[in-house]
Amino acid sequence: VSAGGRRGPGSRRCCAVLRVLVLQAAWALAGGQVRYSVPEEAKAGTVVGRLAQDLGLEAGEAEARRLRLVAQGRRASVEVSGASGALLVSSRLDREELCGKSAPCALRLEVLLERPLRVFHVQLEVTDINDNAPIFPAARKNLSIAELSLPGSRFPLEGASDADIGANAQLSYTLSPSEHFSVDLQKLNDGNMEPELVLTKSLDRETIPVHRLVLTATDGGRPSLTGTMELVISVVDANDNAPQFNQSVYKVQLPENATKDTLVMRVNATDSDEGINSEVTYAVTNFIPPSGRDVISINPKTGEIRLTGALDFEEVNVFNLRIEARDQGTPSLSGHCRVLLEVLDVNDNAPEVWVTSLSVPVPEDASVGTVVALLSVSDRDSGANGRVRCWVWPAAPFGLEATFAGSYSLVLREALDRERVSEYEVEVRAEDGGAPALGARRGLRVPVSDVNDNAPLFAQAVYTVLARENNAAGAELARLWARDPDEAGNGRVSYSVWEGAAGGVGAAAGSGWRAASSYVSVDAESGRVWALQPLDYEELQVLQFEVRAVDAGEPPLCGNATVQLFVLDENDNAPALLPPAASSSSSSFVVAKIRAVDADSGYNAWLRYELWEPRAKGPFRVGLYSGEVSTARPLDEADGARHTLLIVVRDHGEPARSATATLSVSLLEANEAALAAGSSSASSGSRSALGVDVGGAAASAATNVWLVVAICAVSSLFLLALVLYGASRWAPRAAVLSGPGPTTLVCASEVGSWSYSQRHSRSLCVADGAAKSDLMVFSPNFPPPPPGAAPKDTQPEPSALLHTVSASSFVPFLLILIRSLGISCLNGVQFPRFNDVGYLAGV
Incomplete structure (x- = not known):
């Protein structure tokens, strides 16, 4: 410091350094927080504090290190000047808006300093000023005081409120001059003061019916601010007249579908008194029935009667209400009347259908007119809305018959057939006579029980079975299947060999006839035909018998099928x-x-x-x-x-x-x-x-000429056979031939097989030996079992027993033609005779 009181540059620098050190020490002691105070309502631009200087920053350092405030949600009313680093007011500060009645009102700000990055906390306290006047809840308050009120009577008043705090919010009250009233303050438990209006002199309504006073509230600020409320005091007359209705009984009608809050009617009562003695309130003192309390209410001030719930004609069709009108006098007086509310029916209930009795299942042989079910139909509505008509859908095979009011019988109108329809879904429909009409439906499940009215039926009347001779005993020859559409025992089929006039055996000459049951048997459950003993073609060529299928019904029904069993020859005999x-x-x-x-x-x-x-x-x-x-x-x-x-x-x-x-x-x-x-x-x-x-x-x-002719003829037949064979190859083939078709004679050999349409046989004679008949083989025609049949109905393909017909050899034709021309030997080669060509069966 210079002697003349001036400071040189060196001393100023020293002071600056010292000030920075002091500020840093103060900053460390204060925990890195700066506090400022600013009064509310400060103008924009008002300097709150030199933030950069208080943070120990040099001139220009605040701008270089980007000193700024960090926003924390609510818009800040202060900002940092980039050039000077001062904290300025940027917008209006309202302490009541920021903190309400809280004291003190402190705002916490965060200041960010870059290079290096540092965060500082600044606390800004906004101080209160007396900028809010006392405010009453209402600008006017109406009071009613009976003219017979005694002096000293007190009437509480609602006090004013002040948004400021402290002394600025301490209120006092004054009342405009009046010889009848004064104001007094009562201290409440929370420390606040509440004004009370005190009657100091008896009132006279005839002299002054209304008193108009002004209540003033003054706060403790400097300067103080005030608020006023006008008191309008009406002097209430003495209550000497009761309210009167203009009718003693009111009648009204409403449809039951009236919505909630519908106005039923409005009652009105008048009182000749004045003031509170003429103010009437309404109430329902009695409900008949009591459930009316849930659906009807009255406005106590206006007398309007409205619906508070839904009406239901089917529950209550008339409501009887007793209405009371009471004034506010002391003592209060009252008047009475009755209101009758009639509920009108609306078609809001659909018919109801009940099944009182159901007799199921119905046997399929039930007679027409049989009662299947008893039904009851009702509708809660009245009049046309409650008149119900009923019918059944579908119309067949059942119908409805009315027994008496509301009761119907479901009867059988047509004969039943369980095999055609095993169960019916019947719907009983009802419809009332309202507009629009309402309907109801009730579904019934009517099963049909089985009766043994169907005999077992084979797929075909005649079955052709091929079996090779020397088969093992017990070998399966075929399986038969008979369909019985009945169910349970009525459809359970058992099979047996039926020994009848048609059953017999075609045997070798001199062997006679034997019963079919000595050769074959039928499994009672599966219909499997099996051999009882090995078959011998030389003894038996054709066996024809009948198989009977019998169901387990009462009485049992049966069906027959003929089985033609053809025995195929095996090479079991030496020459x-x-x-x-x-x-x-x-x-x-x-x-x-x-x-x-x-x-x-x-x-x-x-x-x-x-x-x-x-x-x-x-x-x-x-x-x-x-x-x-x-x-x-x-x-x-x-x-x-x-x-x-x-x-x-x-x-x-x-x-x-x-x-x-x-x-x-x-x-x-x-x-x-x-x-x-x-x-x-x-x-x-x-x-x-x-x-x-x-x-x-x-x-x-000489015979070579005939041989050439024969060869030409055979060549022509050979070409024709090739065409037919090609066509047969493209046609669908099966291991088992099905269908009734014509009977076919089948002859087989190691070089092929062929067939004739004739159904006969001729005897062959070889030298002086005994005559014999070749086997007539008919194509099997087993039908396939129906799709989805039960295991007992399956019919396997007896591929090991049945043979199909093919035509692939032409050597036999050549031999036949040569022999037919009378040529027995050519160039020393002896052609076989017809009886030598053993594979020419049936000729």
């Missing part, structure tokens, strides 16, 4: 040799003829002959199908005088069966041969056979 016979050929080269017969049929009986011994090129040969033993070449002396031939006879079965024959041939000289020729028809080999061989060759050449 049997017959006594030799002389050759029918005129050729001298034929030595002998081997004859054999096979008890089987068809392809299994087609025989062929083979020369086993000698195996070298001997002088003899045997016809493949004719069995004729002939010379293969001219004989000479080197061939020897005696030959033993071993001939094997085989059939065409699978596996093939065979038999052997031994033939001894003795060679004779020419003269011996001539003598032998004269005494017997046996032929032996000699040199003269050469001439006969030439003659046979000439005959063979």
